[in-house]
Amino acid sequence: MEQLLREKTATIVNKLYGINFSDQDITVNQTAKEFVGDFTVVIFPFVKIARKKPEEIGKEIGDALQKEIPEIDSYNVVKGFVNFKLKNEFWNNFLLKAAADENYFSLPSTHKKIMVEYAGPNTNKPLHLGHIRNIFIGYSASEILKAAGNEVVKVNIYNDRGIHICKSMLAYQKFGNHETPKSKAIKGDHLVGDYYVKFDQELKIQIAGLMTQGQTEEEAKKNAPLNIEVKEMLLKWEAGDAEVRALWEMMNGWVYDGFEETYNLIGCDFNKHYKESDTYLLGKNIVEEGLSKNVFYKRPDGAVCVDLTADGLDEKILMRSDGTSVYITQDLGTADLRYKDFEPDQMIYTVANEQDYHFKVLKLVTQKLEKKYAAGINHLSYGMVDLPTGRMKSREGTVVDADDLMEEMIRTAKEQTLALGKTENFSESEAEKLYYELGMGALKFFILKVDPRKRMIFNPEESIDFHGFTGPFIQYTYARIQSVKRKAGNSYINSTPVIKANDSELQLLLQLYLYPNIIKEAASNLDPALLANHIYFIAKSFNSFYAENSITQAETEELKNYRLLLSDLTATVIKKGMKLLGIEVPERM
RNA sequence: GGUCCGGUAGCUCAGGGGAUAGAGCAACAGCCUUCUAAGCUGUGGGUCAUUGGUUCGAUUCCAAUCCGGAUCACCA
Numbered sequence: 001m002e003q004l005l006r007e008k009t010a011t012i013v014n015k016l017y018g019i020n021f022s023d024q025d026i027t028v029n030q031t032a033k034e035f036v037g038d039f040t041v042v043i044f045p046f047v048k049i050a051r052k053k054p055e056e057i058g059k060e061i062g063d064a065l066q067k068e069i070p071e072i073d074s075y076n077v078v079k080g081f082v083n084f085k086l087k088n089e090f091w092n093n094f095l096l097k098a099a100a101d102e103n104y105f106s107l108p109s110t111h112k113k114i115m116v117e118y119a120g121p122n123t124n125k126p127l128h129l130g131h132i133r134n135i136f137i138g139y140s141a142s143e144i145l146k147a148a149g150n151e152v153v154k155v156n157i158y159n160d161r162g163i164h165i166c167k168s169m170l171a172y173q174k175f176g177n178h179e180t181p182k183s184k185a186i187k188g189d190h191l192v193g194d195y196y197v198k199f200d201q202e203l204k205i206q207i208a209g210l211m212t213q214g215q216t217e218e219e220a221k222k223n224a225p226l227n228i229e230v231k232e233m234l235l236k237w238e239a240g241d242a243e244v245r246a247l248w249e250m251m252n253g254w255v256y257d258g259f260e261e262t263y264n265l266i267g268c269d270f271n272k273h274y275k276e277s278d279t280y281l282l283g284k285n286i287v288e289e290g291l292s293k294n295v296f297y298k299r300p301d302g303a304v305c306v307d308l309t310a311d312g313l314d315e316k317i318l319m320r321s322d323g324t325s326v327y328i329t330q331d332l333g334t335a336d337l338r339y340k341d342f343e344p345d346q347m348i349y350t351v352a353n354e355q356d357y358h359f360k361v362l363k364l365v366t367q368k369l370e371k372k373y374a375a376g377i378n379h380l381s382y383g384m385v386d387l388p389t390g391r392m393k394s395r396e397g398t399v400v401d402a403d404d405l406m407e408e409m410i411r412t413a414k415e416q417t418l419a420l421g422k423t424e425n426f427s428e429s430e431a432e433k434l435y436y437e438l439g440m441g442a443l444k445f446f447i448l449k450v451d452p453r454k455r456m457i458f459n460p461e462e463s464i465d466f467h468g469f470t471g472p473f474i475q476y477t478y479a480r481i482q483s484v485k486r487k488a489g490n491s492y493i494n495s496t497p498v499i500k501a502n503d504s505e506l507q508l509l510l511q512l513y514l515y516p517n518i519i520k521e522a523a524s525n526l527d528p529a530l531l532a533n534h535i536y537f538i539a540k541s542f543n544s545f546y547a548e549n550s551i552t553q554a555e556t557e558e559l560k561n562y563r564l565l566l567s568d569l570t571a572t573v574i575k576k577g578m579k580l581l582g583i584e585v586p587e588r589m
Numbered sequence: 590g591g592u593c594c595g596g597u598a599g600c601u602c603a604g605g606g607g608a609u610a611g612a613g614c615a616a617c618a619g620c621c622u623u624c625u626a627a628g629c630u631g632u633g634g635g636u637c638a639u640u641g642g643u644u645c646g647a648u649u650c651c652a653a654u655c656c657g658g659a660u661c662a663c664c665a
Contacts, residue, residue: 320663469613476627547629
């Protein structure tokens with residue numbers, strides 16, 4: 001309807017005033033609540049060219065549109081705004097159609113395949129709050145893209161090799177006493193993470209010791225036995241040393257098991273996991289390719305570079321002088337491999353905005369190499385999660401652990417639910433399921449409701465709320481509707497009531513009507529927050545409607561059926577929408 | 590220093606050329622003999638960082654300045 005208004009307005013102003021505007025130049029808004037109407041056309045832009053008063057133009061456009069669009073019931077002009085009220089028939093038809101057709105909100109296929117990379121953890125420590133945001137955003141963006149008609153391939157990348165991985169390995173080798181996740185009864189990723197911390201602690205002691213012997217900090221760092229040993233270990237790893245590789249396999253195996261548990265708790269999934277240990281050598285072929293195409297050049301010392309100064313960036317190293325690859329080389333190799341594997345039209349990387357520069361380079365370099373996939377490379381750059389005290393720092397122990405956080409959320413959900421006595425007649429498994437859905441719903445919604453691009457502050461002290469603009473509020477709204485439906489029975493389902501909607505019903509209908517537009521917008525902006533905000537509006541509109549109108553006790557049977565259909569449709573949209581955010585919605589709470 | 594991102598209510602965040610700038614939390618006042626009160630209704634709270642510019646109109650766009658963050662590695 002908005003689009004129709006835009007198109008018709010464009011042709012009308014063209015005919016009436018000779019203004020050559022396209023439909024995109026026309027502003028159509030929802031009518032502000034203090035005025036009468038559903039949609040509003042802004043006519044200020046025509047005033048100057050038409051050389052008439054806004055009120056006059058408004059009337060002319062209003063008359064013309066009313067003739068062109070039969071769904072328009074009436075219009076009024078306020079200053080430079082024409083507010084259109086749609087016929088009740090329009091809203092009534094919308095409700096009946098949408099309620100009867102479960103695919104009403106499905107969008108047509110775009111015939112595009114989109115790959116989304118998210119998570120991307122290192123295998124030397126457990127997932128933390130930063131990964132949580134990454135995974136929530138990446139997963140939700142994927143689901144939204146699917147809902148918008150795309151085929152989506154979700155992939156993960158494991159940073160499973162390198163000096164930082166060797167640190168936890170070396171610490172385990174030295175201090176591990178052959179303990180295992182099983183023997184210590186902790187998750188494998190946490191066990192390995194503990195040794196990563198242990199390495200750092202022991203290293204600090206060594207450095208301090210050397211400094212008391214008169215070495216400078218720099219010298220001490222260089223000469224600390226642990227630092228020397230860890231470099232040796234990396235060399236052994238790269239040489240394929242059997243013992244080191246076996247240790248690496250074992251410890252990474254523990255980590256993968258631990259991650260798998262965390263992914264299950266989060267409820268995310270992947271079509272394929274890539275490992276840098278498998279792809280880090282592939283980039284070298286691309287380096288060769290770039291050299292032969294004269295896109296890259298070799299410096300006298302042997303390092304391979306690309307000059308990006310013409311594009312406003314710097315000179316970038318692509319291969320070290322000793323012939324080993326750097327970060328960007330691996331990503332080039334991985335991108336190539338992924339394109340061969342899936343041939344996606346787009347490759348979206350869900351990675352924090354501290355790597356904006358890196359992805360600019362990646363895109364530019366692939367463009368210079370004339371890779372088919374270059375244009376489809378897209379960085380879904382999200383802001384970091386900071387604590388009230390500033391950035392999370394693993395060395396200072398201020399990192400918020402993902403597993404701990406989720407456990408805490410579920411525990412809080414349980415406490416609050418028990419305090420309200422909501423689960424008194426629940427079975428134990430149903431109650432546990434509810435605590436999980438509420439705790440995770442609160443956490444996911446809290447993270448996803450804010451614009452991914454912006455950095456956000458997370459305060460672990462003030463635990464996440466369950467009231468107001470939250471996941472549980474929306475879950476509650478859904479459960480409330482289900483409860484009403486249970487009491488009402490099914491007779492409304494095939495009814496076709498014709499009712500003139502009141503204000504709160506109209507408000508709700510309008511929000512539901514806009515849902516597919518929001519999906520499209522969220523997909524094209526890769527922004528789950530747009531969807532989260534809209535579902536909240538829907539739930540809020542429903543609760544106002546619910547407070548003002550009796551559903552099961554409506555004055556007539558027809559009105560009762562009408563309100564039941566409206567409630568049912570609201571529940572359907574809430575469930576669909578929340579699903580795209582990765583949030584489950586309970587039948588009772 | 591160069592580049593990029595941000596600054597909106599006490600706090601956490603929406604809005605992004607259009608009408609009197611919105612939510613939630615926190616504070617205060619009402620609403621459960623009626624479908625779930627994790628709800629609803631209301632009150633108070635704003636120099637949209639500052640200064641210029643563009644325009645019929647700027648919180649929104651542009652520039653400069655200030656503040657905060659990121660980034661510019663033969664680290665990943």
